[in-house]
Amino acid sequence: MAILDPSPANIMVAADAILAGELVCIPTETVYGIAADATNAEAVEKIFSAKNRPADNPLIVHVSDFIQLDDIVAEWTEAADLLANRFWPGPLTLVLRKSEFIPDSVTGGLDTVAIRMPDHAVALELIEACGVPLAAPSANRFMRLSPTRAEMVAPEIAERVACILDGGPCRVGLESTVVDVTSNNVKILRPGGVSRGEIQAALGRPLGDAPPDGPRRSPGNYDRHYAPRAAVRVVDEVPEAAVGLIFGEPTSSRQIRMPMDPEAFASTLYAAMHLLDSQKVEEILVQSPPDEGPWEAVWDRLRRAGGER
Ligand code: AMP
Ligand code: MG
Numbered sequence: 001m002a003i004l005d006p007s008p009a010n011i012m013v014a015a016d017a018i019l020a021g022e023l024v025c026i027p028t029e030t031v032y033g034i035a036a037d038a039t040n041a042e043a044v045e046k047i048f049s050a051k052n053r054p055a056d057n058p059l060i061v062h063v064s065d066f067i068q069l070d071d072i073v074a075e076w077t078e079a080a081d082l083l084a085n086r087f088w089p090g091p092l093t094l095v096l097r098k099s100e101f102i103p104d105s106v107t108g109g110l111d112t113v114a115i116r117m118p119d120h121a122v123a124l125e126l127i128e129a130c131g132v133p134l135a136a137p138s139a140n141r142f143m144r145l146s147p148t149r150a151e152m153v154a155p156e157i158a159e160r161v162a163c164i165l166d167g168g169p170c171r172v173g174l175e176s177t178v179v180d181v182t183s184n185n186v187k188i189l190r191p192g193g194v195s196r197g198e199i200q201a202a203l204g205r206p207l208g209d210a211p212p213d214g215p216r217r218s219p220g221n222y223d224r225h226y227a228p229r230a231a232v233r234v235v236d237e238v239p240e241a242a243v244g245l246i247f248g249e250p251t252s253s254r255q256i257r258m259p260m261d262p263e264a265f266a267s268t269l270y271a272a273m274h275l276l277d278s279q280k281v282e283e284i285l286v287q288s289p290p291d292e293g294p295w296e297a298v299w300d301r302l303r304r305a306g307g308e309r
Contacts, residue, residue: 003150003164006122010165015129017162018043023050025139025153026126027167028062028118030091030176030193031146031270032153033136034161035062035126038072041103044135048105050160052142057220058108059135060093060176061115064127072113072133074099079203080181086202089119091176091193095218106135108219116176122167138175145228145277145305148173148270173267174226174301178218180210189218191297193266224307226270228277230284232306237287244285245272254279258287262294269301 004010006027014024018035021043026035034050036043038061048055061072066084069076074097083092098113107113115133118124127134138146139153147153150166158164177192179199186203187210188196200207210218230243238244243254250257256272258265276284286302289295 003166006125006165006167008125010163011122011125011129014126014163014165018126018130018134019132021046022162023047023160024126025150025157025161025164026123026134026136027150027165027170028120028123028136029171030118030174031148031170032139032150032164033062033123033134034139034157035134035136037130038062038106038133038135039101039103041105044103044105046160047135047137050157051137051140053137054142055105056108058110058114059106059137060178061102061106061113062123062127062134062136063115063117064124065117068133069115071101072099072115073097075182077181077183079184079186083179083181083199083202084117087194087198088117089124090117091119091172092116092199093176093178093192095178095180095189096182110219112180112182114178119171120167122165126165143222143225143227145226145270145274146175147274148267152271152274169267169271171267172263173269173271174297177297180218190221191300193297195262195294196296197293222307223304225304226301227305227307228273228284230273230277230281232273232284232286232302234286234288234302234306238285242285243276243279243281243283244287245269245276246287254281260289262289262298265289265295266298266301269298273305
């Protein structure tokens, strides 16, 4: 399998593979995805086996155009309209009632479907060239770190795709915010690239979280997820000799300086953990970021990266 530059000719190669029922790794602004034709149940099946992902963990469907929504969504809502117009293309995923064109395997048997329009020219061009929406979860093995660079795609994934389109480093660097907009009772199912504050400002009111096992549960929100091989622990201070991510001056090559800004931190977090992980370290210490709203998605990923094995 080849890493291809995203020239128009290579985007056509990738589109042909997708339409032939194969998988392609694609860049988005959040993380790299492993994409299949969302209307082809057999192709979607290949995503689950490549990732070793449980069948009840639903996929996000990616569109390049509002018109495609007509075929995917059974019931568009006022909240969906407002948030899509405000944040698409961008790192926001909307959960809505699904149409019959979306196979049950995409949604893990749920009657809702998660949709987003990615803010990445290569992803948008590919979806357009395919003429079908693409189901594309992150291109990592189940529970592992999501790739934010083409060369971070794990060999077990790379060997099962037709090609990897190289769109450079991902701008956002962690996954999209997933929001339930099936009704006007809007809930955040997973924090991500668009902050709670931004969503609340767009809606003009505060938002709740969905209870983890309530009627609007979001399968796939595991305690351990987005994790390197090494153990991850958040600490107040990273000792001089330790391996870790810190805000100050590194004292060894096994320490990486992180920016004191939630968006900049998110954008390099997975790449930094990947780099330390590739040195086969046992534990990565992370200096505690501020416990404030804009850091919510970063905190969510740090907690899960260090979650129970
Ligand atoms: P990713 O691995 O980044 O593609 O994440 C997909 C995640 O979105 C899943 O693990 C779920 O947590 C969430 N999700 C996808 N579809 C739905 C749905 N229909 N209802 C609720 N949550 C969903
Ligand atoms: Mg994922």
